[in-house]
Amino acid sequence: MTVIVGVLALQGGFDAHVKVLEAAGLPARLVRTAADLDGLDGLVLPGGESPAQLRLIARGGLEPALQAFAATGRPVLGTCAGLILLARAVTPKQHSLGWLDIAVDRNAYGTQLDSFEAEDDAGTRRLVFIRAPAIVEVGAGVEILARFRGVPVLVRQGSVWGAAYHPELDGPALHEKIFAAAPPRSSPRDRL
Numbered sequence: 001m002t003v004i005v006g007v008l009a010l011q012g013g014f015d016a017h018v019k020v021l022e023a024a025g026l027p028a029r030l031v032r033t034a035a036d037l038d039g040l041d042g043l044v045l046p047g048g049e050s051p052a053q054l055r056l057i058a059r060g061g062l063e064p065a066l067q068a069f070a071a072t073g074r075p076v077l078g079t080c081a082g083l084i085l086l087a088r089a090v091t092p093k094q095h096s097l098g099w100l101d102i103a104v105d106r107n108a109y110g111t112q113l114d115s116f117e118a119e120d121d122a123g124t125r126r127l128v129f130i131r132a133p134a135i136v137e138v139g140a141g142v143e144i145l146a147r148f149r150g151v152p153v154l155v156r157q158g159s160v161w162g163a164a165y166h167p168e169l170d171g172p173a174l175h176e177k178i179f180a181a182a183p184p185r186s187s188p189r190d191r192l
Contacts, residue, residue, distance in 0.1 A: 001184035006031040006040040010056040012048015012081055016168040024172035026179050034065035042075040042179045045082030047130065047166055053081060054095055070099050075159045075182050083162040084133050099160045101139025108134030120146040120153065127153060127165040135164055
């Protein structure tokens with residue numbers, strides 16, 4: 001069976017994730033309703049405007065289905081605004097899904113005009129920051145996978161991954177690592 005990865009497509013940069021998933025040979029499905037989560041083997045929460053995404057999630061009644069999806073242990077990646085949605089705590093205060101035991105500071109790296117590219121502290125990963133959040137607190141069960149100037153920018157807790165930057169703008173390597181190794185958990189019938 002083929003692994004199929006959903007990309008939350010309510011607002012933001014979902015198209016870039018679809019392109020890198022397809023470049024990695026991983027079919028992608030746009031997720032706009034709870035039914036769109038059926039049969040998926042992984043999920044991406046893209047960058048964009050986290051308050052706008054939260055409003056659209058609420059308007060569509062999508063949060064219970066997202067919570068149920070995360071509870072299955074299937075891999076999830078949140079980038080930039082998606083990371084904010086995944087966090088346990090957000091400053092300035094706003095609702096979040098709480099799947100990662102981290103606290104984030106929204107737009108900590110500045111405005112759209114302050115966007116920049118850099119390398120992680122290890123010099124192994126290209127980082128693209130676009131009005132990015134900063135991870136300001138990490139719980140004991142969270143693994144830090146990359147840092148920038150000492151600050152965590154890529155973390156993982158179980159099957160949930162969060163990036164403060166935009167890995168989808170640097171090719172499919174991270175998406176392949178997260179999703180290609182995931183065993184398909186859905187049956188062919190679920191995919192119809």
